[in-house]
Structures are given as structure tokens and as C-alpha cells.
Amino acid sequence: MTFPTSLLASRTKRLLTVLAAGTLACSLAACGSATAAQSATGQTLTVALDGTVKCLDPWQFDEPAVHNVLRQVVESLTALDTKTGKLLPALAESWESNADATEFTFHLKKGVHFSDGEELTAEVVKQNFDQAATYPQGVRSSSYFANYTSTTVVDPQTVTVAFSKPNGSFLNHTASDFLSILSPNTIAQSAEARCAAGVVGTGPYTLGKYTPNQDVTINARKDYDTNPSYAGHTGEAYIKTIVFKLVPESSSRLGLLTSGQAQVAQSIDPQDFQSAEGSGATIVPVTTPGVPLRLQVNVKEAPFTDQSVRQAVSYYLNRDEINTVAFGGKSEPAISLLTKNVSGWADLSDELKYDPSKADKLLEDDGWSKNNDGIWEKDGKPLSFHITKASPYTLSQKLLELVVQQLNQNGLQVDFADYTGDYSEVTGKHKYSVLFANTTDIDADVLRGQVSPVDGGNRSNLEANDDLVAPLSEQNATTDDTARNKILQNVQKEIVERGLQIPVAYLVQFYGLSKGVQGVTYDAESRLNLYDAKLA
Structure with missing residues (x-):
């Protein structure tokens, strides 16, 4: 899991040094002084991914398979420690x-180079951010750069990013590969060229052979020089070549894993856990x-x-059963409106407990x-409604079938179907009674983006003067972690108690790792990080 934090712990300027963060680095990977020359295997790793790769640019595409590939090629200004939640x-x-929270100054590492030989400088970061802030094809960058005014080059290794209004979530978002830093040569290319030919980053791998929707090969850089503090070694990656096979069918990914043709497989179906583990593989949620x-x-x-009615629906949901049936018990029941790997999450176990008797009494x-x-x-009308399915998650169908079954067993009349038409129109015009969806983000400001009727998506169709508007805006302008988290926790409790958003389950990716695979970690957005990976 990943536990983002804003790192804006006081209302005075402060500097975070590498030495301070270095004490946190070991939890991302086994620490040591090993070098690639001492430990490199030179082997080939095959990864079976769920989904497609239509574009080799992390800014432009939201498909998880794309980011699992490109996270090995690109890097961001910061990273998030997956155990401590500290920004590294x-x-x-x-x-x-x-x-x-209107200005953020970054001091860049010296001596870092892109794989095309270009050096990482403040001017390069400025070029990236100036483009990302207004990039029409960017799927996340425009929201991350809300109220952006400028990036100023202070000196060759220092930049200051400025906003006209507070943007407390920006610092966490600099860990996202949606804001990865690209080579000036990539920035100069058209969006179409970047999709087709791929991007150039500072990461430990470079793009090699690419057959759209079939496979992508990446190759280790001998001259990799970022040497991140959170990694378990320095220099060249252990695995020389990684082949990502794009395999949409779950049974086919399982077959590749159990037969040894792939050593890592994404999105293993819970019904296949036993088969995978029987072959010696480990399931990692x-x-x-x-x-x-x-x-x-x-x-x-x-x-x-x-x-x-909204409250009763929540109490009728048996989240323990949902976890057991849908996830084989390898996840945990949803007890919060933010996942536990987002700073500011609130434990709402009491509010989200299974209590059909309480639900009955509420309705009576x-x-x-x-x-x-x-x-x-x-008044002669049944308690019935239709759920619009809007999540592309592999297990959404199974989850909704369980939800409908539980609600109907308790005397409701509920059904569901996929949304039709344009999604932005469906949500923007509130063409639904209930929307089943999830939202991926590494910062808690995602709540404002989903709930606020003033500067968010207003998914619950609230009035502009709703009591939630002020605290949702306040948390994004608060620079003290403790104060911000308290606001966020109160907001989550109110949203759940009012039944505006009813958590069902955490979105979990189940990776299968064959016996002998070591050193695989995951980034801030649950993508694979294969720099430290080895084959025993």
C-alpha cells in the first residue's frame, strides 16, 4: 500500500533534505550497497499485462497497462514510500x-540524464510543467495544475512552481507518473508522435520493440544515473530485458504464469488463486x-x-461477505471513503458496519x-432503483452482482447495467440514480473533485450552498498535515453519514509472481516497479 502525505507540516517555509528522507528509503526495497556490477543477472523477465497499450505516453493515457510499462522508463520529481507514507x-x-501552498520550490539532483543524453535541469522541468499545465491531451495534468501561473528557473538546478490559488495537493501529485519528467526532445514532439514512438525519460529502462496491443520490450540502461534513495541498489537494473505481453484474457494470463512463460502476471482472477498458488506462484494484493x-x-x-433510504442501503451491505466472495478474502473490507494508502483517510468501521436491523428500523x-x-x-411505490455501472475494473461485474443480491435479499428491488452514451455527459448532467465507480488518486483532494458542487464534479448533485463546500476547499489550502487530516476525516464522516457516497470495496490489483521472482515493488499508484527485480 501507499500512504501519500502533503509534507506541508507547518505554515512556515521548510526544506526537506535527502538525509532526512534517506532514513525512510529502506522500506521501499531491501537496502544495501549492492551495485549492478555485483548482482546483475542479465536475464529476461516476461510480464503478462491485462489491457492494451495504444499510446506510449504516460501523460496522455490512463490505461494501467501503459503505466506499468512506462513506470520503468520515466521518473517523477518525488516518490512515495509505500510503508511510511513519506514523500521521498x-x-x-x-x-x-x-x-x-501557492509556491513550491524544488532542488534537482545533479548529474541526472535522460536516456537520449540530455541533462536534467531546471529549464527542462519548466518546459515540462509549462506544457503539462495546458496540454490538451493530458488526462490528469490539467487538474493537477489548477490555477497554475508559472514555473520559474531560480538557478540551473532549482525551480519554483507558482499558483494563483492554494494547491495543497500538488506536492503529492509530483510523485505521479502522470507528471513524469520527459526529455526536451520528447516535449518538442507532437502528441501523435509521442504516442507512436514513445517517450524518453530518466528511468532505468528504454523502450525497445513495440507491437501495438501485442507486446512491448524495454531494455536496461547501462548509463542509468538517477540512483534513487528508495531503491535497493544503484546503477544498471538487474534484469537486462523485460517483455510485456498484452493479454486481455484472464485465463491466458494465468496459463502464461503457471506454465513459466511469464514470471509476473497482472490481474489474476480470485477464482484462479488456487491454480496460481499450486504452481508455486505468490498472489500479491x-x-x-x-x-x-x-x-x-x-x-x-x-x-x-x-x-x-441512503443510510439503509449502506447498512444492508455485508462488506465482509463481499471481500470473501469477490476477492477470495485476500483484500480487506472497505471501512473508509479513502483507501488506507491515502493520507487523511478516516476509519469509518462503525458507520459502514453490516446492520440490517438498523436499516430496517430506519425505513420503518x-x-x-x-x-x-x-x-x-x-405510498404504494416499491423501494426500487437502477445502478449505472461506470467502473472498468475487472471485478466490477462480480461486485455489483453481490451488491444487488444483498440489497434484494433485504426487500429492495435493484438492478444494474453499464452506462451508455458519453460518460462526461452522463456524469455532468446527472443522468443516473446511482453511479457505481471508483476514482484513483494519490491525494485526498480527490474528494473535493468528486463531491464539491462548486469546484468539483458534484457527483451527488448537491446545491452550491451545501455544508461540505467550505471544508472541501479549506483542506486544499491548509498547509499543516494534522489540521488538514482532521478536516478530511470530518468531511468523510459527514459524506458517509449522509449516504452521499457508499463505499463497497477497495479496488485491488492481484499480481501473480512466480517462484524465484524477487525485488518487485509498487509505486504510488500501484504500478509495477521492476528496477530492483531479480530472478533467482
């Missing part, structure tokens, strides 16, 4: 912020950070104009009663 140096060795898979209700659509007190068929009704 990567391309930036230290940073500082002003009191109101990795929780995707952000807001979990949830029911987002439209409070202006019946029956969800009634808060008692609100004038609902069961008819002769055991269906709740009020």
Missing part, C-alpha cells in the same frame, strides 16, 4: 513550500489509492431524496413497510 526524493533531492469502488447517489432522484421510522412479497414500499 527522486529527481528532486529536496523541496520547500510557502505558507499558503495491491490496493489502488483513491476513493474505493462505491455507490454515488443522486440526491435529487427518488428514492435517494430520502436520507434514510420513515414510513416504509414490507408488502406481502417482502418488498419495501411507501
Whole structure:
């Protein structure tokens, strides 16, 4: 898991040094002084990925398979420690912020080069950020750079990024590969050229052979010189060549893993855990950070104009059973509106417990009663609604089938189907009663983006004067971690208690690692990090 933090712990400027962060580095990988020359295997690793790769640019595409490949090629200014939640140096060795989270200054590591020989400098970072802030094809960068004004080159290794309004989430987002730093030669290319030919980064691998939607090969750099503090070694990656095979069918990925044709496989189906483990493989659950898979209700659509109904729906959900049936018990029940690997998450176990008796009483007190068929009704109308499925997650179908089954067993009439038409129109015009979705992000400001009716997506269709507007804005302008987390925890509790968003399950990626695979870690967004990987 990953535990992001804003690192804006006081309202005064402060500098985070490599020495301070270095004490945290060992938890990302086994620390040691091994060099590639001492330990390099030179072997080939084959990874079976779920999904497609249509574009070799991490800025432009949100497909997990793309980012699993490109995370080996590109790097970001910072990284997130997956155990402690601390922001670690990567391309930036230290940073500082002003009191109101409108300016962030980064001091870059010296002697870092892109694989095309270009040097990492402040001017290069400026070119990247100036383009990312207004990049039409960027799937995340425009939101990360909200209210961006400029990036100023202070000296050859120092840049200051400025915003016209507070942007407390920006620092965490510099760990995302959606904000990876690209070579000036890549920045100069058209969006189409970057998709087709691929990007150039500072990472330990370079792109090799690419057959669209079939496979991507990457090769280790002999001249890799970032030497991140969180890694277990320095210099060249242990594995010389990595072949990513794009295999949409779960059974085919399983077959490649169990037969030894692939050593790592993404998205192993829980029904195949036993087969995978029987072949000697290990199943590794990795929780995707952000807001979990949830029911987002439209409070202006019946029956969800009634808060008692919204609350009852949540109490009817048996999240322990959902975890056992859908995930083979290898995850954990959703007990929060933010995943545990996002700083500021709140433990809402009591609010999200399975309590059908309490749900019954809520409905009875609100004038609902069961008819002769055991269906709740009020004023002659049954308690029924339709769920619009909007999550592309592999197990969404199974999860929703369980949700519908649990709700219908308790006297509701519920069904679901995939959304149709343009997704932005469906959400923007609130063409749903309930939306089943998840949102991936490494910072808690994702709540504002989803809930706020003023400067967010307003998924629950709230009024502009709703009580949540002020605290959602305040947390993004707060530079003290403790104060910000308290605001966030109160906001999450209110959202859940009002039944605006009803958590169902954490989105978990199940990776299969064959016997002998060592050193595989995961980045801030649950992507593979194969720099320290070895084959025994």
C-alpha cells in the first residue's frame, strides 16, 4: 500500500533534505550497497499485462497497462514510500513550500540524464510543467495544475512552481507518473508522435520493440544515473530485458504464469488463486489509492431524496461477505471513503458496519413497510432503483452482482447495467440514480473533485450552498498535515453519514509472481516497479 502525505507540516517555509528522507528509503526495497556490477543477472523477465497499450505516453493515457510499462522508463520529481507514507526524493533531492501552498520550490539532483543524453535541469522541468499545465491531451495534468501561473528557473538546478490559488495537493501529485519528467526532445514532439514512438525519460529502462496491443520490450540502461534513495541498489537494473505481453484474457494470463512463460502476471482472477498458488506462484494484493469502488447517489432522484433510504442501503451491505466472495478474502473490507494508502483517510468501521436491523428500523421510522412479497414500499411505490455501472475494473461485474443480491435479499428491488452514451455527459448532467465507480488518486483532494458542487464534479448533485463546500476547499489550502487530516476525516464522516457516497470495496490489483521472482515493488499508484527485480 501507499500512504501519500502533503509534507506541508507547518505554515512556515521548510526544506526537506535527502538525509532526512534517506532514513525512510529502506522500506521501499531491501537496502544495501549492492551495485549492478555485483548482482546483475542479465536475464529476461516476461510480464503478462491485462489491457492494451495504444499510446506510449504516460501523460496522455490512463490505461494501467501503459503505466506499468512506462513506470520503468520515466521518473517523477518525488516518490512515495509505500510503508511510511513519506514523500521521498527522486529527481528532486529536496523541496520547500510557502505558507499558503501557492509556491513550491524544488532542488534537482545533479548529474541526472535522460536516456537520449540530455541533462536534467531546471529549464527542462519548466518546459515540462509549462506544457503539462495546458496540454490538451493530458488526462490528469490539467487538474493537477489548477490555477497554475508559472514555473520559474531560480538557478540551473532549482525551480519554483507558482499558483494563483492554494494547491495543497500538488506536492503529492509530483510523485505521479502522470507528471513524469520527459526529455526536451520528447516535449518538442507532437502528441501523435509521442504516442507512436514513445517517450524518453530518466528511468532505468528504454523502450525497445513495440507491437501495438501485442507486446512491448524495454531494455536496461547501462548509463542509468538517477540512483534513487528508495531503491535497493544503484546503477544498471538487474534484469537486462523485460517483455510485456498484452493479454486481455484472464485465463491466458494465468496459463502464461503457471506454465513459466511469464514470471509476473497482472490481474489474476480470485477464482484462479488456487491454480496460481499450486504452481508455486505468490498472489500479491495491491490496493489502488483513491476513493474505493462505491455507490454515488443522486440526491435529487427518488428514492435517494430520502436520507434514510441512503443510510439503509449502506447498512444492508455485508462488506465482509463481499471481500470473501469477490476477492477470495485476500483484500480487506472497505471501512473508509479513502483507501488506507491515502493520507487523511478516516476509519469509518462503525458507520459502514453490516446492520440490517438498523436499516430496517430506519425505513420503518420513515414510513416504509414490507408488502406481502417482502418488498419495501411507501405510498404504494416499491423501494426500487437502477445502478449505472461506470467502473472498468475487472471485478466490477462480480461486485455489483453481490451488491444487488444483498440489497434484494433485504426487500429492495435493484438492478444494474453499464452506462451508455458519453460518460462526461452522463456524469455532468446527472443522468443516473446511482453511479457505481471508483476514482484513483494519490491525494485526498480527490474528494473535493468528486463531491464539491462548486469546484468539483458534484457527483451527488448537491446545491452550491451545501455544508461540505467550505471544508472541501479549506483542506486544499491548509498547509499543516494534522489540521488538514482532521478536516478530511470530518468531511468523510459527514459524506458517509449522509449516504452521499457508499463505499463497497477497495479496488485491488492481484499480481501473480512466480517462484524465484524477487525485488518487485509498487509505486504510488500501484504500478509495477521492476528496477530492483531479480530472478533467482
